[in-house]
Structure formats: C-alpha cells, structure tokens
Amino acid sequence: MDAGELVTKSDxxxxxxxxxxxxxxxxxxxxxxxxxxxxxQMLRGAFLxxxxxxxxxxxxxxxxxxxxxxxxxxxxxxVSMGLQIGADASEIILLIMTEQGMNAMLSPEFKIDxKIDxKIxxxxxxxxxxxxxxxxxxxx
Numbered sequence: 001m002d003a004g005e006l007v008t009k010s011d012x013x014x015x016x017x018x019x020x021x022x023x024x025x026x027x028x029x030x031x032x033x034x035x036x037x038x039x040x041q042m043l044r045g046a047f048l049x050x051x052x053x054x055x056x057x058x059x060x061x062x063x064x065x066x067x068x069x070x071x072x073x074x075x076x077x078x079v080s081m082g083l084q085i086g087a088d089a090s091e092i093i094l095l096i097m098t099e100q101g102m103n104a105m106l107s108p109e110f111k112i113d114x115k116i117d118x119k120i121x122x123x124x125x126x127x128x129x130x131x132x133x134x135x136x137x138x139x140x
Contacts, residue, residue: 001041001055003073009040010057010071013091026095035060035096037105039076042092046084053077056092058105094140101137 001009017023018030030036039056057071096102 006040006055006057006073007071010038013038013040013093016091017093029095031066033061033095033097034063034099034102035105037074037092037094037096039074039092042076042090043087044089045087046080048081048084050080050082050084051078052080054092060096060102063099092140094138096138098137104137 014036017026020026035058037056037058039054042052042054044050044052054076056074056076058074059071060069061067062069094105096105
C-alpha cells in the first residue's frame with residue numbers, strides 16, 4: 001500500500017471510531033492524547049507458523065499548541081510458532097496517552113509483545129466501554 005492510500009484508509013478507520021455511538025470515551029479523549037497510531041489493515045495467517053503484516057501511521061500532537069504532526073509511516077511484521085491455524089484481518093488504533101508512551105513508540109527497539117518494557121504500560125480492551133482503570137502510556 002502506498003503512502004497516499006495508507007493515509008486515506010487510516011482516515012476512514014479513524015472516522016469509523018469517531019462516528020461509532022459506542023465510542024463516546026474515545027471521542028471525548030482523542031483531543032488529549034499525545035499521539036495516535038493507526039493501522040488500517042493488519043493481516044494474520046497461520047498454519048503452525050503464523051505471521052502478521054500491515055502498515056500504519058503515527059501522528060504526534062504538540063502538547064503546547066495542540067497541532068498534529070505530519071504522519072510517520074511504519075511497517076509491521078511478526079512471526080509466531082506453535083499450534084495455530086486460520087486467517088483474519090483487523091484494524092488497530094493505539095492512543096498514545098503520555099510523553100513516555102510517545103518516546104517508546106519512537107524508539108527503534110519498540111515492540112508490542114509479552115516482553116514489553118515494564119516501564120511502558122499498555123492496556124488493551126474495548127475503548128468504547130469507558131475510561132481505562134489505571135494510568136496507561138499506550139491504550140490499544
């Protein structure tokens with residue numbers, strides 16, 4: 001997917017989240033986040049060996065002016081082993097809630113997996129269900 005298509009698809013995914021009546025918390029807090037990462041299409045497939053692949057973009061919000069940066073483009077790849085079979089596609093939005101979370105996203109060593117740096121708190125769940133119970137750096 002080229003950069004223009006990635007921006008267009010990411011915009012469409014963000015609009016779906018913003019227009020969903022169940023995403024009241026998301027709409028109410030998108031203006032306070034430090035950044036947002038959007039991957040409009042993550043493809044996963046597995047037959048004993050699994051792989052995931054997708055592209056995403058990262059936007060940072062200036063904490064003083066509130067303006068958004070130009071997008072940074074990312075490729076996402078992973079491989080897993082074990083008893084698994086199947087395929088699916090999904091959309092991902094990560095809300096970067098803190099400066100520490102943004103610094104982690106910009107780090108070349110950043111990975112979201114079971115071995116994530118314990119100093120960076122990532123919480124996954126249904127954003128539309130309400131605010132996170134704990135202070136988090138990145139909300140998935």
